[in-house]
Amino acid sequence: MENIVIIGNGIAGVSAARHIRKLSDKRIIIISGETDYFFSRTALMYVYMGHMKFDHIQPYENWFWEKNRIELVRGYVTKVNPEEKQLQIDGSRAITYDKLIVATGSKPNKFGWPGQDLHGVQGLYSKQDLDLLEVNAPNKEACKRAVIVGGGLIGIELAEMLRSRDIPVTFLVREDSFWNGVLPSGESKLINEHILDHHIDLRLGTNLKEIVADDDGRVKSVIIAETGEELVCDMVGLTAGVTPNIDFLKDSGIELGRGVKVNRFLETNVKDIYAIGDCAEQHEAIGNRRPIEAVWYTGRMMGETVAQTICGNKIEYKPGHWFNSAKFLDIEYQTYGWVFSERGMKEYEQHFHWRHAEEKVCITIAFNKENNQFLGINTFGIRMRHEVFDRWLTQEKDVDYVMEHLIDANFDPEFYKNYETEVVSKYNADFGKSIKMKKKSLKRIFAIG
Amino acid sequence: MSTYDRSMALTGQPPKELSRNQKIATLIGLSGLAIILLAAFNVDFPNKALWLSISLAAITSGTIWFSWDMYSKKEPGIKNDGVWFKSISSKGFWGWIAGISLTSFYIILYFYPEYLGLVQKGDNTGVIGLFDPLSRALSGNPASQWFVYGTLYTVAILAFGIKFMWKYRHNRYERIRTMSVMFFQTAFAFIIPELMARLNGSSVLNGGSLPYYDLKNMWPLNYYNFEGYRIKGFLSSGDIGFALLIFGVLSIFVISPILTYKYGKRWYCSWVCGCGGLAETAGDSFRQLSDKTVKAWKIERWVVHSVVVFVTLMTTAVIYSYLGNDTSKYWLTKSTFLVGVGVLLTSVFALVMIFKRDQFQKDAKYGAAGYLVIILALIGFHFFSGEGQVFLFKSETLRKSYSFLIGSIFSGVIGTGFYPIFGNRVWCRFGCPMAAILGFQQRLFSKFRITTNGGQCISCGNCSTYCEMGIDVRAYAQKGENIVRSSCVGCGICSAVCPRGVLKLENGPLQGRIDSNQVLLGNDVDLMTLVNKK
Numbered sequence: 001m002e003n004i005v006i007i008g009n010g011i012a013g014v015s016a017a018r019h020i021r022k023l024s025d026k027r028i029i030i031i032s033g034e035t036d037y038f039f040s041r042t043a044l045m046y047v048y049m050g051h052m053k054f055d056h057i058q059p060y061e062n063w064f065w066e067k068n069r070i071e072l073v074r075g076y077v078t079k080v081n082p083e084e085k086q087l088q089i090d091g092s093r094a095i096t097y098d099k100l101i102v103a104t105g106s107k108p109n110k111f112g113w114p115g116q117d118l119h120g121v122q123g124l125y126s127k128q129d130l131d132l133l134e135v136n137a138p139n140k141e142a143c144k145r146a147v148i149v150g151g152g153l154i155g156i157e158l159a160e161m162l163r164s165r166d167i168p169v170t171f172l173v174r175e176d177s178f179w180n181g182v183l184p185s186g187e188s189k190l191i192n193e194h195i196l197d198h199h200i201d202l203r204l205g206t207n208l209k210e211i212v213a214d215d216d217g218r219v220k221s222v223i224i225a226e227t228g229e230e231l232v233c234d235m236v237g238l239t240a241g242v243t244p245n246i247d248f249l250k251d252s253g254i255e256l257g258r259g260v261k262v263n264r265f266l267e268t269n270v271k272d273i274y275a276i277g278d279c280a281e282q283h284e285a286i287g288n289r290r291p292i293e294a295v296w297y298t299g300r301m302m303g304e305t306v307a308q309t310i311c312g313n314k315i316e317y318k319p320g321h322w323f324n325s326a327k328f329l330d331i332e333y334q335t336y337g338w339v340f341s342e343r344g345m346k347e348y349e350q351h352f353h354w355r356h357a358e359e360k361v362c363i364t365i366a367f368n369k370e371n372n373q374f375l376g377i378n379t380f381g382i383r384m385r386h387e388v389f390d391r392w393l394t395q396e397k398d399v400d401y402v403m404e405h406l407i408d409a410n411f412d413p414e415f416y417k418n419y420e421t422e423v424v425s426k427y428n429a430d431f432g433k434s435i436k437m438k439k440k441s442l443k444r445i446f447a448i449g
Numbered sequence: 450m451s452t453y454d455r456s457m458a459l460t461g462q463p464p465k466e467l468s469r470n471q472k473i474a475t476l477i478g479l480s481g482l483a484i485i486l487l488a489a490f491n492v493d494f495p496n497k498a499l500w501l502s503i504s505l506a507a508i509t510s511g512t513i514w515f516s517w518d519m520y521s522k523k524e525p526g527i528k529n530d531g532v533w534f535k536s537i538s539s540k541g542f543w544g545w546i547a548g549i550s551l552t553s554f555y556i557i558l559y560f561y562p563e564y565l566g567l568v569q570k571g572d573n574t575g576v577i578g579l580f581d582p583l584s585r586a587l588s589g590n591p592a593s594q595w596f597v598y599g600t601l602y603t604v605a606i607l608a609f610g611i612k613f614m615w616k617y618r619h620n621r622y623e624r625i626r627t628m629s630v631m632f633f634q635t636a637f638a639f640i641i642p643e644l645m646a647r648l649n650g651s652s653v654l655n656g657g658s659l660p661y662y663d664l665k666n667m668w669p670l671n672y673y674n675f676e677g678y679r680i681k682g683f684l685s686s687g688d689i690g691f692a693l694l695i696f697g698v699l700s701i702f703v704i705s706p707i708l709t710y711k712y713g714k715r716w717y718c719s720w721v722c723g724c725g726g727l728a729e730t731a732g733d734s735f736r737q738l739s740d741k742t743v744k745a746w747k748i749e750r751w752v753v754h755s756v757v758v759f760v761t762l763m764t765t766a767v768i769y770s771y772l773g774n775d776t777s778k779y780w781l782t783k784s785t786f787l788v789g790v791g792v793l794l795t796s797v798f799a800l801v802m803i804f805k806r807d808q809f810q811k812d813a814k815y816g817a818a819g820y821l822v823i824i825l826a827l828i829g830f831h832f833f834s835g836e837g838q839v840f841l842f843k844s845e846t847l848r849k850s851y852s853f854l855i856g857s858i859f860s861g862v863i864g865t866g867f868y869p870i871f872g873n874r875v876w877c878r879f880g881c882p883m884a885a886i887l888g889f890q891q892r893l894f895s896k897f898r899i900t901t902n903g904g905q906c907i908s909c910g911n912c913s914t915y916c917e918m919g920i921d922v923r924a925y926a927q928k929g930e931n932i933v934r935s936s937c938v939g940c941g942i943c944s945a946v947c948p949r950g951v952l953k954l955e956n957g958p959l960q961g962r963i964d965s966n967q968v969l970l971g972n973d974v975d976l977m978t979l980v981n982k983k
Contacts, residue, residue, distance in 0.1 A: 043911070046909065052909075164463075296907050300904075325907075332948065386903025413954065442958060
């Protein structure tokens with residue numbers, strides 16, 4: 001019986017294991033140093049905030065693994081030896097494999113700031129980081145101020161977490177507006193305002209110079225590069241992005257870039273070794289995607305794909321239309337297709353932006369200014385139907401069509417106020433059009449008849 | 450191990466710490482309860498109407514002030530910070546204290562009303578005496594333990610309903626739904642029946658006297674609706690009485706199937722029902738305590754459907770007991786009635802097994818067939834054994850044991866008393882025969898579903914954790930499947946707490962409603978065909 005070993009029990013590794021089990025009787029072993037069982041990494045924040053217990057963020061009950069004959073091994077893989085098809089766990093135990101899947105995810109970036117390894121300085125990625133946060137910032141007495149460095153998704157989540165315990169937070173963001181490398185300016189501005197509404201001390205265009213230690217080697221304060229200001233704090237969160245977690249592969253002979261280099265079949269340069277999820281790096285980016293995609297959904301899709309290949313159904317990793325979502329404090333964000341920020345905008349790309357006069361709700365739609373083709377949409381505070389946008393993107397609808405049928409794509413709960421009429425009239429005003437929005441049609445939405 | 454509790458402060462740290470306003474509000478609310486408690490120990494208040502008003506006003510305003518302080522100063526959004534840190538909402542010390550107090554209250558209420566001051570002949574004393582003025586103002590009669598309970602129940606739904614609407618002030622579905630349960634409780638369950646009692650003996654009712662009737666309460670939730678004394682009451686009360694009796698029959702056989710087909714069982718369970726109303730308002734803080742394991746689901750299916758069988762047997766036996774045999778006197782005789790019940794049950798079973806059998810698990814098929822055989826055998830027994838009793842037991846024995854086991858112990862003592870331990874929908878989930886029947890329709894003949902939004906699920910578990918019915922919503926959502934479960938009461942909280950906008954309650958076309966294939970959008974189409982290949 002073929003022996004499949006998966007390093008990493010995150011969404012990518014576990015998706016691969018589940019699908020291999022569906023398709024075959026192969027022996028499956030998952031190795032993880034982080035936790036005994038798979039959990040949802042994106043939900044760690046809710047444990048600290050008291051919305052859920054750690055048990056709740058484990059998607060499968062503990063009997064699931066034995067029932068599905070997925071063996072779980074706890075330990076860190078310290079070495080991979082492709083010649084002998086052998087792994088070493090925690091520097092001692094050895095395990096052999098017939099096929100190996102590397103799904104080790106990421107680790108927080110550290111950019112060599114002075115003091116970045118002090119006590120009280122941490123990232124937020126793993127279960128261990130969560131446990132550490134309970135030590136570094138258990139409450140507002142023990143942590144009188146926290147400083148977060150890095151304005152991305154993890155940074156704002158960490159800020160939300162600390163605020164739930166009433167801990168004062170200073171949020172240092174390198175860019176002059178929150179996440180504006182990804183978000184168009186209108187949206188980025190809306191989030192800036194929302195961050196301030198939550199009494200977070202947001203410092204835009206601000207870099208960290210160094211982290212200062214007290215006599216015990218604990219963080220005492222941080223110093224800001226631009227002004228030299230010293231901020232006294234008990235905890236520093238480093239949330240300036242993540243990098244593939246692949247140090248243990250350095251001398252293995254597997255080709256590495258920033259991540260583990262893979263082809264479209266998720267194969268590495270070494271036969272029978274595959275890499276998926278956050279740690280995989282495509283030789284060539286797929287479409288507008290980045291070569292490394294540290295996203296929940298892509299991890300899951302790669303896991304499903306590699307399972308097919310390993311079970312004799314060799315197929316390429318072909319993700320469909322890009323989509324993603326996040327929540328910034330109270331504001332939900334969804335995106336379908338491509339909407340680039342001003343920094344990354346394509347030369348053919350044009351935006352239409354609408355924002356509600358009072359509420360924190362906005363929409364940005366990107367389209368091709370040459371042929372009017374709809375390229376993508378970002379929504380804040382409005383939920384959209386994935387299926388509908390996926391269809392429109394496949395059918396290459398133009399932006400006027402999208403506007404005419406916008407109400408079909410609304411996914412807000414029943415009885416919610418609809419903003420679509422307002423959106424369409426702003427679009428008409430902006431572009432001198434006279435589009436009349438059609439009535440919502442269940443037939444169109446569910447593509448019946 | 451959480452190191453969270455390292456502070457020595459007695460009240461803890463945020464988010465579980467109480468503000469000064471919240472402490473004062475708690476004190477006011479508890480002082481209202483204290484008045485009732487004093488009355489229970491037979492402190493004789495001089496001006497009962499005044500003290501009762503003070504007490505109810507204190508409970509209401511304490512609750513409202515507390516929630517105002519808790520929610521109004523924060524941005525609209527999900528307010529679950531610290532739920533699992535607070536002992537009241539995480540089965541901690543205060544949770545158990547609350548559970549034990551509520552349970553004791555229910556035991557006294559159901560079985561020892563004399564301790565609440567119920568006096569059969571003469572004036573009530575104690576708590577019930579305290580409520581006499583209000584009862585006389587409404588119905589003209591002195592209060593009973595049920596009047597006391599009904600009043601407190603309504604106050605709880607109103608005060609905690611306001612709290613709930615504040616908590617979810619960004620969510621219109623939740624606000625409107627809560628207004629609906631508050632309205633139905635106050636008007637239909639509380640005021641209208643009391644006022645209807647004033648008509649008793651009047652010429653409108655031909656001098657007859659209607660049984661107490663909460664119009665929104667339908668069989669089998671009000672398992673007693675077709676008992677002999679009620680039928681007599683209805684039939685003695687002229688056209689109005691007859692109309693109410695017909696309405697009672699139509700409720701379960703016509704009105705509810707139509708509404709459930711169009712909207713799912715939520716139209717009742719989380720928009721109208723009083724049990725649901727209390728669970729959604731006063732019980733909201735306990736929704737996360739429901740058990741989500743597969744094992745709990747198995748137990749739930751067997752227990753709740755057994756209650757349906759029990760209530761069907763019991764009601765059949767009770768109706769049978771007062772029907773006659775003489776065809777010239779009664780259009781409905783004992784035999785025609787039993788044959789009718791048998792035909793109805795058999796045809797439901799047959800239709801479902803012919804058209805929907807692929808939607809049942811094996812144990813459900815066996816269970817349904819087994820129960821049908823038992824019921825038919827017991828009905829057949831009547832014809833072989835001749836006169837006297839149906840179902841081996843005397844109908845009175847069946848009625849009494851149902852009323853004790855299900856009506857009192859299950860729905861009251863366990864169902865509400867154990868809110869802080871098993872969650873707020875224990876009764877609805879494990880015990881309510883009405884919920885089971887509506888759920889059966891919802892699963893098989895309804896347009897309602899919770900749609901999963903393509904591939905957006907991140908398996909975080911908020912939906913499952915906050916599902917009061919113990920449905921593992923995430924298990925479906927993470928595969929891209931819609932959620933079509935008979936137990937879903939459509940409270941909408943899974944959709945509200947989802948951080949990624951994945952879930953939407955909606956009524957849509959039947960086609961594609963239950964798609965058990967994985968449909969993760971954003972993924973390669975060919976891959977999904979392979980994934981779904983069996």
